Amino acid sequence: MTVLYWFQNDLRLYDNPVLSAAATVTDDLIPVFILDDTITRPLGGAQRWWLHHSLTALINKLKKQGITLLLRKGNTQQILIELVQKYNVTAIYCHRSYEPAMLQYQQALQRYFAAQEIIMHLFKGYLLTEPSIVKNKSGNYFKVFTPYWKFVSTLITPTQLLPTPNKLSQRSKIVSESLASWQLLPTHPDWSHGFAIWQAGEDAGQQVLQHFIEHGLQNYAEDRDRPDRLGTSRLSPYLHFGEISVRQVWQVIKQAEIAVPGLQKGAQAFLRQLIWREFSYYLLWHFPLFYQKNFRAEFDKFPWLNNQSHLRAWQQGLTGYPIVDAGMRELWATGYLHNRVRMIVASFLTKHLLIHWCEGEKWFWDTLVDADLANNSAGWQWVAGSGADAAPYFRIFNPTLQGEKFDPNGEYVRKWVPELANLPNKYIHDPSQAPRDILTAAGIELGHSYPLPIVNHKIARETALKSYQACRKTNK
């Protein structure tokens, strides 16, 4: 019998329970990946780049076992029906999605095929916990992170990680589209040369995890806030595309925590971040329009501004606030942005420029290699103040102070805003306060070689606080 394995955001062979299950029931496995931009949001540009390289890695890995990955572009349902008929498929295996629209689509397919006596297996595995079963004591779903984290971390029990199946077998003759024909890589212009810091695919993901445990975990609790250091795990794109199993990440970090004294603090801080990912999906599950609708309805009244030139200055890293500009340029160049700086630039867009968080969310969606519907929405709503357990609206980052605190020597700014490189530390996070002779000595002419601040911090802060009054609940 022939079995279809439908690859989605699970582009790996190791610890892939669904693939392992499929492999045990068939000697004719057809792995398929379908590029379909109609079910959920179309992929952003950075994600398309990543996907190209991830699929390349997967294709090569499967090829070593004599397996061809079948690539198709178009309407998923039509393609699956066509493949089922063409190859006389008896069962379909795939991971269950936790994006509401995609899950509905999968379940509709499952019913369709069931009517034709073809079983479509939808396995869990993308998350550590099932969003539908996690409830607080009063039977409602959690809306505050800390109690969620406390509860959920007790639910996760270790399981045996599954080895890479090494006896995959394929008898059918596969006709696939070529990956190149999908044109996932940018050509004119090719903006991707800064993406060379990344290596997609599950082997690279394993190396990144290993490297993080050996070098990053110990000081993670402090260094994860330091954009001038390589303190974060950088696992997010691998987790998003399922190139690494979240179950593996959780267990390996847990093991390291127990085995090595001194890792507990770092390990706990990191596991907490993994649970933020769970929490994001959990919220999306219970609030399916999370990515476009304020979680807290009172924010529907917020008087957002629609200033296109401000939006463009933010996107291009030309706001006149060095830490913001450094972040936006890092994002554009590498498809990545340090988490602390994500918060700073997001706070700046929503609170200094008063631009709707959806604009920022869309920009991140297009530019991040780890763009993820649940995490991206949750992060933006958290910063904007409209989300669940969000930062209070009055928490407005002072970009200068944030820079001084988390990039104390200005190394991060100098890397990404080279025109400021010769400024002394004292002014690196606030060039507009530097005396004229110091600016001249550093080769800077504000307004020309580097912009003046597009808004004044003090005034912007006061305006934001006033604007937020509009969406405070009326009956206090």
Next chain:
DNA sequence: TGAAATGTTGGGGCG
């Protein structure tokens, strides 16, 4: 996973 405004305290300069 703030920052600014406001309040309090205590050491030291000074008349």
Next chain:
DNA sequence: ACGCCCCAACATTTC
């Protein structure tokens, strides 16, 4: 010696 004031340095409150 004493009180007064100044003002860091912290602490608390407020947005």
